[in-house]
Amino acid sequence: MRILIASDHAGFELKNALFRFLKEKKFEVVDCGPDKLEPDDDYPDFVAPIAEEVSADEKSQTLGIVIGGSGQGEAMCANRFPRVRAAVFYGSSRLNLESEKRFNLIALSRQHNNANVLAIGARFVSEEEAKKAVLLWLETSFSGETRHLRRIEKIDKLAPCHLGLENGQ
Numbered sequence: 001m002r003i004l005i006a007s008d009h010a011g012f013e014l015k016n017a018l019f020r021f022l023k024e025k026k027f028e029v030v031d032c033g034p035d036k037l038e039p040d041d042d043y044p045d046f047v048a049p050i051a052e053e054v055s056a057d058e059k060s061q062t063l064g065i066v067i068g069g070s071g072q073g074e075a076m077c078a079n080r081f082p083r084v085r086a087a088v089f090y091g092s093s094r095l096n097l098e099s100e101k102r103f104n105l106i107a108l109s110r111q112h113n114n115a116n117v118l119a120i121g122a123r124f125v126s127e128e129e130a131k132k133a134v135l136l137w138l139e140t141s142f143s144g145e146t147r148h149l150r151r152i153e154k155i156d157k158l159a160p161c162h163l164g165l166e167n168g169q
Contacts (some may be wrong), residue, residue, distance in 0.1 A: 003138070004050045004064045006032040008043035008074075011067030011122040014130055018065065021131050027138065043068045047077040054116050055081040064117040065134060071121035078117045083156055086117035089133050091125030106133045110140035112148050 003022060007015035012034065022029040033046050043066070050064040064086075066074040071088040078086040087109035109115035118137050120130055142148070 001028065001138070002062045003027055003029040004032050004053060004062065005029055005067075006046035006050050006064075007034070007067035007122070008046060008069070009034075009037055009039050009041050010069035011120065012037045014120065014122045014125075014127060015067045017127050018067070018130060018134055022134070025135070043074050044077045047074050048081075051078040051081040051084050051086075051117065054078075055083050058083075060114075060116065062116070063138070065120065066117060067120045067122050067130075069121065069123045071119035071124075075117070075119035078119065084117055085113055085115045085152070085155065086119050087113065087115040088119045088121065089125065089130075089137075090121050091129040106137045107140045110137055111143045112145075114142040114148070114152055 005015055005019055005022070015031070019029060019031050032050055034041055047066045050066060054062050054064045064078065064084075066078060066086070068074040071090070075086040075088045078084050087106070089106055106118075109118070115137075118134065120133070122130075125133070
């Protein structure tokens with residue numbers, strides 16, 4: 001598994017911390033930028049290349065982690081690409097859920113939805129929560145259950161007709 005990670009200015013520090021954390025855990029991780037803090041950068045410039053690579057990987061061996069202020073715009077950008085299923089994570093300070101339920105959302109995004117991109121809202125999550133969530137997300141496998149496969153296939157069929165593409169390409 002190859003992990004691509006990127007952020008905008010709001011997620012820059014968290015991206016760097018997660019990159020180091022994943023390297024320490026011996027994951028194959030690629031820092032896709034930015035290399036330096038630019039307060040006026042735009043998240044689509046960093047998210048789109050990751051989403052494009054995840055989309056192109058038909059063997060599903062590439063995962064993406066994108067970090068911004070809210071994670072919402074990053075997920076919206078990533079989800080524009082065929083076969084990309086981005087889930088958003090917020091930390092406990094903004095969720096009115098018990099700890100285990102909150103992290104179950106991360107596991108379910110992989111188990112049921114086969115999420116291949118994780119968008120993190122840096123303004124809503126602590127570094128420790130982000131590390132715990134990312135590790136759980138990476139260590140959780142897709143269940144492969146028929147009902148979930150069927151639903152994902154239906155999602156994947158939506159993109160080509162709305163993007164003017166043919167045959168799911």
